[in-house]
Amino acid sequence: MFTPNEPDILSRYLLKVKIGTRESQLYVSGIRGGGFELTAFEAQLFQHMLLSPIFCAAYDTILSIVDPQNQVRKRLYLMLSILETSPDHANLFLGVHGRWACIRIACVGASKYIFYLLLGSLLYGLQLSKYRLCH
Amino acid sequence: MSLIYDCIVVGSGPSGVQAAQTLVEGGMQVAMLDVGVHQDQFYQEQSPNTDFTQLRKSDQNQHLYLLGKDMESIHKDWKGQHDRLTPPLAFTKKLVEEWQTKSPNQQAFMESLAKGGLGNAWGRGAFTYSDKELKAIGLSTHRWPQFYQKIAKRIGVSGTKGIGLDLDQLMPPLLLDKNMQCLFQRYKRYSKRWKKKGLYMERTPLAVQNQPDVERLSEQYWDVDFWSLQKSAGYHPGHTLKKLLPQNNFSYLPQHYVYEFQEIGDKVKVLAKHVQSKEDKVFYCRRLVLCASVFGTARIVLNSLSQSPRKIPLLCNAFTYGVWLNTKMFGRQNSLKRSSFSQLSVYEREDEQEHFNLLNLYTYRSLLLSKLIRELPFSFRFSYQLSAIVKEMLVIGGLHLPEKAHAHNFMQLIPSKTSPLGKSLDIHYQHDAAKTKAVLARMNRAMFRWQAVPVLSRPKAIGSSKHYAGTFPFAEWPQTFQLAASGRLHFTQNIYIGDASGFRFLPAKGPTLTIMANAHRIAKEILKSQKINFGQPLKSEG
Numbered sequence A: 001m002f003t004p005n006e007p008d009i010l011s012r013y014l015l016k017v018k019i020g021t022r023e024s025q026l027y028v029s030g031i032r033g034g035g036f037e038l039t040a041f042e043a044q045l046f047q048h049m050l051l052s053p054i055f056c057a058a059y060d061t062i063l064s065i066v067d068p069q070n071q072v073r074k075r076l077y078l079m080l081s082i083l084e085t086s087p088d089h090a091n092l093f094l095g096v097h098g099r100w101a102c103i104r105i106a107c108v109g110a111s112k113y114i115f116y117l118l119l120g121s122l123l124y125g126l127q128l129s130k131y132r133l134c135h
Numbered sequence B: 001m002s003l004i005y006d007c008i009v010v011g012s013g014p015s016g017v018q019a020a021q022t023l024v025e026g027g028m029q030v031a032m033l034d035v036g037v038h039q040d041q042f043y044q045e046q047s048p049n050t051d052f053t054q055l056r057k058s059d060q061n062q063h064l065y066l067l068g069k070d071m072e073s074i075h076k077d078w079k080g081q082h083d084r085l086t087p088p089l090a091f092t093k094k095l096v097e098e099w100q101t102k103s104p105n106q107q108a109f110m111e112s113l114a115k116g117g118l119g120n121a122w123g124r125g126a127f128t129y130s131d132k133e134l135k136a137i138g139l140s141t142h143r144w145p146q147f148y149q150k151i152a153k154r155i156g157v158s159g160t161k162g163i164g165l166d167l168d169q170l171m172p173p174l175l176l177d178k179n180m181q182c183l184f185q186r187y188k189r190y191s192k193r194w195k196k197k198g199l200y201m202e203r204t205p206l207a208v209q210n211q212p213d214v215e216r217l218s219e220q221y222w223d224v225d226f227w228s229l230q231k232s233a234g235y236h237p238g239h240t241l242k243k244l245l246p247q248n249n250f251s252y253l254p255q256h257y258v259y260e261f262q263e264i265g266d267k268v269k270v271l272a273k274h275v276q277s278k279e280d281k282v283f284y285c286r287r288l289v290l291c292a293s294v295f296g297t298a299r300i301v302l303n304s305l306s307q308s309p310r311k312i313p314l315l316c317n318a319f320t321y322g323v324w325l326n327t328k329m330f331g332r333q334n335s336l337k338r339s340s341f342s343q344l345s346v347y348e349r350e351d352e353q354e355h356f357n358l359l360n361l362y363t364y365r366s367l368l369l370s371k372l373i374r375e376l377p378f379s380f381r382f383s384y385q386l387s388a389i390v391k392e393m394l395v396i397g398g399l400h401l402p403e404k405a406h407a408h409n410f411m412q413l414i415p416s417k418t419s420p421l422g423k424s425l426d427i428h429y430q431h432d433a434a435k436t437k438a439v440l441a442r443m444n445r446a447m448f449r450w451q452a453v454p455v456l457s458r459p460k461a462i463g464s465s466k467h468y469a470g471t472f473p474f475a476e477w478p479q480t481f482q483l484a485a486s487g488r489l490h491f492t493q494n495i496y497i498g499d500a501s502g503f504r505f506l507p508a509k510g511p512t513l514t515i516m517a518n519a520h521r522i523a524k525e526i527l528k529s530q531k532i533n534f535g536q537p538l539k540s541e542g
């Protein structure tokens, strides 16, 4: 399963950046290369996740706890690695400097993490019951 | 009709090339039989040749070597297969699964059928063993400083004299980056007290060129050493092979998988399979030197001399990987000039025998951040933010523990349907997990005092240390499947083993410098033991 806006949404969630054709093409060829197939439940989660970067954050947060090896996360890992090896986004991976910048990022990141954890638990629970009803 | 070589060396890893160089310099006609898988042309051409930070900002093709042309590193990371081989160095393991079959649960024991063997990927930690360690291995200490010095001259060693390296005429150590300078200063402030507790911190001795040299690049601090074989100042066996190839008395014969030898009178018949055609080939020599690594050599010896499965001992260091955060680096930028190699080593004296536990510390930039993000238990976005903050604070360490022989650690060659040779290695190994935990806890306490906070530690699968030894130990009295001091296999006339198979003990310090010095020593023994006229024109065997 592959949706054309997938690389765009995933990168907006991961780094809040807009990607070019290079990154999109690499992502597509990575997925086509195999090893990223989703189960029925994973596909259902993924479809919902692609509705918005906020859902991406929520599902990723809860999956990192309940099922870190989920194939949905493997797709996120693929996108993250492509972004890291892209000259346009390299700066974002070369470290943050300045104490205050570090403290600010950590505090904001942690509070968002808690929010997404709560949202993710709710959404994941709903998706799980929906899946169980249908199957 | 086959030629009779004075000597056949099997394997082109660090031990094979050093033995061959000494034999060639001694005037022998030497052939090197090797499987010799080599690096893809693709990765040779794609090799990064500039500073890591620069190439990250400019190279449009960096994904090809950083992630692999088929994104292979993504799949490997996801499966948790951290074999420490970057995509350009993955050729080191090519063909191994097909030819060197072993127990499925022991895949972390790494082998190589490559030109240069595991020596393509080694971390270049070049340690010398103390007299006590050499004795525990089963080696006489006589003339060892000379053997070490000879190899250091051939491969180039940089560092300072201390517990890890006892040599004169070294190249100066590589530069320390800011992160490591902070740690080192913290240690040095109370070094007397630490030493009393048995803890020593030193610069890691490295087989890295740190002075201009006509043949080799000197260290550029580009931090791409594990991504580029050609542009690294680190030694690999290809450097020696390049010098040997033009010699008239040396022949390199790749594509040959050696599986058996037979002693016929004063000659040795060596049987090999051509890797492509699968045809059987026969070679003759007067002396056979097996340098096919501990596992490769064991397969050949057991296949040649043992009718039924026979258990032989095995040694392998326990290996744990840890991550610390150097709090002094919070919000600061680390030096841009950095190498990928270990910068500092922490030695902890284990007992009166002066056996040490060893923690090697690294801070390389070229560890991609996504690999760290993948290890953290949070969402990718939050893990990314945390990693970007702590990137410059990261200290990565590899903890090795010394290993003695135990009855429960052994391997045997058993019949197998999947192997092209009908036999496969069955490995049984256990480590003392409680001991590893205790040593790690002590190291963590010390690191904490040096203001590095422990954040992660993972005891790695058995075999991950990539340091192996002890299968045919040195024995003073002739015993089957053991070695004489000269490296000759007892009850054979002309079969020598030049790799680490003879070591009865495996110190925590990387063994490769000692493996090379021992291979050189054994080659000298072979030259000395001569009654026949070596260096005569090759004769033919009808």
Ligand SMILES: Cc1cc2nc3c(=O)[nH]c(=O)nc-3n(C[C@H](O)[C@H](O)[C@H](O)COP(=O)(O)OP(=O)(O)OC[C@H]3O[C@@H](n4cnc5c(N)ncnc54)[C@H](O)[C@@H]3O)c2cc1C
Pocket: B010, B011, B012, B013, B014, B015, B016, B033, B034, B035, B036, B037, B083, B084, B085, B110, B111, B112, B113, B114, B115, B116, B117, B118, B119, B121, B122, B123, B124, B125, B126, B127, B256, B257, B258, B259, B291, B292, B293, B294, B296, B297, B300, B465, B466, B467, B468, B499, B500, B509, B510, B511, B512, B513, B515
């Ligand atoms: C990632 C990594 C990091 C390491 N870091 C360090 C370090 O910092 N310090 C250190 O001291 N050590 C380190 N090591 C270990 C070091 O690489 C080995 O100790 C060293 O390579 C052993 O040399 P060798 O010649 O015995 O065997 P190998 O290097 O394994 O070479 C074996 C050779 O034999 C050939 N061969 C095998 N079987 C056959 C056969 N049947 N027929 C024909 N040819 C055959 C192969 O083609 C190969 O050329 C590291 C290893 C790895 C993988």
